[in-house]
Each structure stands twice: as structure tokens, then as C-alpha cells.
Amino acid sequence: MSSLLLDSTTLNRTITRMAHEIAERNPAGADLAIVGIQAGGVFLAQRLAQQLAVILGHPVPTGLLDASLHRDDLDQRTAPLLRATEIPFDVTGRTIVLVDDVLFSGRTTRAALDALHDFGRPRRVQLAVLVDRGHRELPIRADFVGKNVPTSRTQRVEVSFLEDGGNDTVTLQQLQP
Amino acid sequence: MTWNRRHLLDLQSLSPQELTLILDTARHFKALGERPKKKVPALLGKTVINLFVEPSTRTRISFELAAVRLSADVINFTAEASSLKKGETLKDTIRNLEALQADFVILRHNASGAPHFLSRFAKAHIVNGGDGAHEHPTQGLLDTFTIREKKGRLDGLNVTILGDILYSRVARSNLWALVKLGANVTLCGPPTLVPKQLESFHPNVRVTWRLEEALRNADVINLLRIQHERQRVTMFPSTGEYAALFGLNPARMQWVKPDALIMHPGPINRGIEIESELADGPQSVILEQVTNGLAVRMAVLFLLNGGRSSELGHP
Numbered sequence: 001m002s003s004l005l006l007d008s009t010t011l012n013r014t015i016t017r018m019a020h021e022i023a024e025r026n027p028a029g030a031d032l033a034i035v036g037i038q039a040g041g042v043f044l045a046q047r048l049a050q051q052l053a054v055i056l057g058h059p060v061p062t063g064l065l066d067a068s069l070h071r072d073d074l075d076q077r078t079a080p081l082l083r084a085t086e087i088p089f090d091v092t093g094r095t096i097v098l099v100d101d102v103l104f105s106g107r108t109t110r111a112a113l114d115a116l117h118d119f120g121r122p123r124r125v126q127l128a129v130l131v132d133r134g135h136r137e138l139p140i141r142a143d144f145v146g147k148n149v150p151t152s153r154t155q156r157v158e159v160s161f162l163e164d165g166g167n168d169t170v171t172l173q174q175l176q177p
Numbered sequence: 178m179t180w181n182r183r184h185l186l187d188l189q190s191l192s193p194q195e196l197t198l199i200l201d202t203a204r205h206f207k208a209l210g211e212r213p214k215k216k217v218p219a220l221l222g223k224t225v226i227n228l229f230v231e232p233s234t235r236t237r238i239s240f241e242l243a244a245v246r247l248s249a250d251v252i253n254f255t256a257e258a259s260s261l262k263k264g265e266t267l268k269d270t271i272r273n274l275e276a277l278q279a280d281f282v283i284l285r286h287n288a289s290g291a292p293h294f295l296s297r298f299a300k301a302h303i304v305n306g307g308d309g310a311h312e313h314p315t316q317g318l319l320d321t322f323t324i325r326e327k328k329g330r331l332d333g334l335n336v337t338i339l340g341d342i343l344y345s346r347v348a349r350s351n352l353w354a355l356v357k358l359g360a361n362v363t364l365c366g367p368p369t370l371v372p373k374q375l376e377s378f379h380p381n382v383r384v385t386w387r388l389e390e391a392l393r394n395a396d397v398i399n400l401l402r403i404q405h406e407r408q409r410v411t412m413f414p415s416t417g418e419y420a421a422l423f424g425l426n427p428a429r430m431q432w433v434k435p436d437a438l439i440m441h442p443g444p445i446n447r448g449i450e451i452e453s454e455l456a457d458g459p460q461s462v463i464l465e466q467v468t469n470g471l472a473v474r475m476a477v478l479f480l481l482n483g484g485r486s487s488e489l490g491h492p
Contacts, residue, residue: 066205069209069217069218069219069479070217070218070219071219074219074220074479074482074483075223075482075483077483078179078180078181078483079179079180079202079479079480079482079483080483081178081179081201081202082201082202082205082206083205084205084208085205085208085209114218118212118214118217119212119214
């Protein structure tokens with residue numbers, strides 16, 4: 001059982017609006033960089049960076065960050081599959097926009113903040129998420145939200161991007177009890 | 178593919194998928210080692226005990242640094258300084274270490290099977306750091322990692338292991354990992370150290386006592402150290418004769434493919450297994466093996482630290 005939250009047109013419009021909000025909040029623009037959290041945030045980060053480059057008129061440095069090694073539950077679950085971290089710029093002094101597809105408990109964001117700080121001291125960090133589904137377990141909030149979706153814990157938000165072999169949609173699925 | 182084991186005792190019992198998961202995980206730890214900040218909090222609050230009943234420096238240092246880079250606390254425990262010398266049994270030693278809340282015990286022991294014995298009752302994760310002439314799993318993993326990284330694959334590669342095979346736990350762990358991942362293995366050395374029966378190990382393993390035949394199509398040449406200390410009787414007349422018959426020297430490089438890798442687990446006996454100019458030459462990856470060993474050991478500790486799905490209530 002699943003319901004469509006964002007179709008392809010709405011998803012792309014949402015990403016465009018988020019890019020404009022990021023540009024508006026960071027008028028200087030020159031020290032801005034985008035970092036996608038593995039794995040869900042990577043394609044969204046790339047799309048935001050492309051749109052920001054058009055809006056700002058210059059390329060925006062983009063990186064990938066795997067937060068797995070900074071998780072707080074590593075001995076309570078099977079070891080997570082590690083993914084690449086690539087930060088091809090100096091984060092120190094920059095405004096970093098951390099990007100993830102879904103914001104849920106906030107624990108991945110917490111781990112990502114720690115992982116990011118291993119690379120230096122950003123001037124400020126902002127958080128952009130496509131879907132905020134609530135149920136926070138830590139005092140973390142997003143600066144840029146594509147869509148707020150009230151959910152129950154027995155539901156799952158599925159984000160599907162073309163780049164990942166998907167169809168540019170966001171759906172809400174009911175997990176089997 | 179998820180990791181579902183509590184201990185790393187040998188490579189014989191691992192599936193090709195499990196071996197590949199360790200190598201893939203190690204790739205990310207190698208990348209971490211190339212960053213300015215090399216330490217992560219993945220094992221923060223965990224205690225790793227290096228229990229080295231048989232002396233070793235390089236393996237112990239590698240495990241110690243791996244644990245430290247993962248933010249674990251490390252205690253080194255060597256036979257000379259321990260109560261094992263006073264007659265304490267290995268089982269009692271482990272119980273005492275567990276009473277100190279050890280989460281991991283890295284065991285190096287001269288008796289084959291010692292880590293398996295401990296794993297039957299230990300609550301801590303047991304990692305085999307080399308047991309007798311049985312296995313040295315992390316060495317097998319780091320050698321396999323090095324080959325895969327340099328050659329891009331293992332399937333179909335021709336790997337020659339040269340030297341003291343009979344007494345070598347390094348050879349045995351390499352053999353298991355290589356054949357499981359599809360490589361062809363040639364074993365070569367003096368007949369007393371390389372018995373023909375080793376061919377019964379796997380259809381992709383062959384034995385030859387002729388060096389030229391062993392070197393001719395090899396993509397990788399792994400030179401094992403002549404272990405004087407492990408030979409109870411003399412297995413060949415002299416190291417001079419060994420060097421003359423089986424040592425790798427510049428003249429014999431004409432038999433070797435120009436892109437073949439030269440490997441050695443160390444410590445090198447220069448002038449016996451290999452001439453210095455080759456050990457330090459462009460085809461040698463001996464020091465990269467040391468770097469890769471650190472990454473592989475971090476991967477092993479990281480994977481073992483995860484819970485098992487059976488304990489977590491899902492399949």
C-alpha cells in the first residue's frame with residue numbers, strides 16, 4: 001500500500017524552489033558549498049548544485065559525505081555498508097549546506113555534522129531536506145524543507161531519483177506489521 | 178550482503194561474498210587513512226586486547242594502530258610479561274581479560290586452532306592474528322586486497338606463492354582467499370617445503386619445483402619468508418642454496434611479466450628470498466601491503482563490532 005506524495009513535475013519544482021531559498025539565504029554566495037549525505041542525499045545535492053550554479057552564475061563546489069563511521073548505533077545493528085566520502089574543497093570558513101533526502105530521527109544529521117567537522121571548521125552549516133517526516137529524537141531542524149509530511153512510524157518515505165534508476169517521485173509506503 | 182559473524186578465525190570458512198565485503202569495506206578505511214584527520218569514533222568506548230602469546234611486532238603494531246584509529250582503547254599483552262609464563266591456562270587468561278570488559282581479543286598463538294578453541298566460550302570477539310602453521314587471516318586479506326587494488330580483479334589471475342609453504346599460515350590464508358575469489362595459484366619451493374599433495378587443496382592449485390615454470394605467466398609473485406624458527410629439522414641444505422635455486426634476482430626477472438607484482442609479507446631476508454634491488458624496485462608493492470594491512474584490520478574490527486541480525490530480531 002503506497003500513496004504518491006510528489007510526482008515528477010512537483011518534485012522538480014520543489015528542488016528549484018529549494019535552490020532559490022538557499023540562494024536567497026546566502027546572498028554573498030561565493031563561500032557556499034553543497035555536501036550530500038550518503039546515500040539518499042547525493043543526487044539531491046547534485047541537482048541543487050546545478051540549479052544554484054545557474055542562479056548564482058558560478059559553479060558551487062559539491063561533495064559527498066558518508067556518516068556511517070560516526071553513527072551512535074554501530075554495535076546495535078549489523079555493520080553498515082560504507083560508501084565514499086569526497087570533499088574536494090576546504091570546508092573551513094565556508095557555508096556548507098548539508099543535504100539529505102528524508103529527515104526522520106535526526107541521528108544521521110548528527111553523525112554527518114561530526115563527520116563534516118573532521119574536515120575542518122565551517123563558518124556555518126545549514127540543512128536542506130526534500131522531506132521532513134517528523135519523529136525527531138534530537139534537537140535538530142532543517143533550514144530548507146521541500147515538503148513536510150506527517151507520518152506514522154510504521155510508514156516509510158521512498159524517494160526515487162532518475163539518476164538512481166528511479167522515476168523522480170516521492171511515495172509514502174505502509175510497512176508490513 | 179551484511180556481516181553476520183562474531184569472530185574472524187580463518188578464511189577457509191568465509192564465503193566469497195564475505196571476503197568481498199571485507200575488501201570493499203577496507204577500501205573506505207584506506208581512503209580514510211589518506212585524509213588529514215585519520216581517526217573516527219566507530220569503536221569509541223570499546224576495549225581491544227592484543228594477546229600475543231607468540232612474539233610479533235608488525236602484526237601487533239598494525240592491529241594496535243587499526244584499533245586506535247577507530248577510537249578503541251588498546252592493551253598489549255605479550256607472553257613474556259604475562260601470567261601464561263606462570264602456568265595460567267589460555268582459558269583462564271581470557272576469562273580474566275573478559276572480567277576487564279575486553280570487547281575484542283586479537284590472539285597470536287603458536288598452537289594451530291587456539292583462536293577456535295577460545296571462540297567456543299569467549300564473550301569477546303576473537304580475531305585470529307596468526308595461529309601456528311594454520312592461518313593468518315588478516316595477512317591473507319591484505320595480500321588479496323593489494324592484488325585486487327593493483328590488478329582490478331582476482332578472477333582468472335595467476336598468483337605464484339614461492340617459498341616455505343608447508344609451515345606457512347600466510348600461504349594457507351592466501352590460498353583460501355585466492356581460490357574462493359577465482360584466482361589460479363602456483364606453489365613453488367624446495368620439495369621438502371612444497372609437497373605435491375598441496376594440489377589436492379583445490380583444482381586451481383598446482384605445485385611446481387621449477388622456478389622458471391612458476392614465474393613464467395605469473396601476474397603476482399608472493400615471496401614467503403624462510404621461517405628458520407618454525408623448522409624443527411633442516412628442510413633444505415643452506416640459505417645460500419635456497420637463494421641460488423629459488424631466490425628472486427635481476428637475471429630471473431626475464432622470466433617475469435613486466436607488470437607482475439612482487440609481494441612479501443615481511444620481514445624480508447634480503448639476499449635470500451629476494452635481492453635488494455628488486456625488493457625496492459618498481460614492481461614491488463611490499464610497503465603498500467603494510468599500508469593495506471592497516472585498512473583491512475580496521476575493516477575487520479568495524480564489521481565484527483556490528484551486532485548479528487539473529488540477535489537483533491530480524492533475519
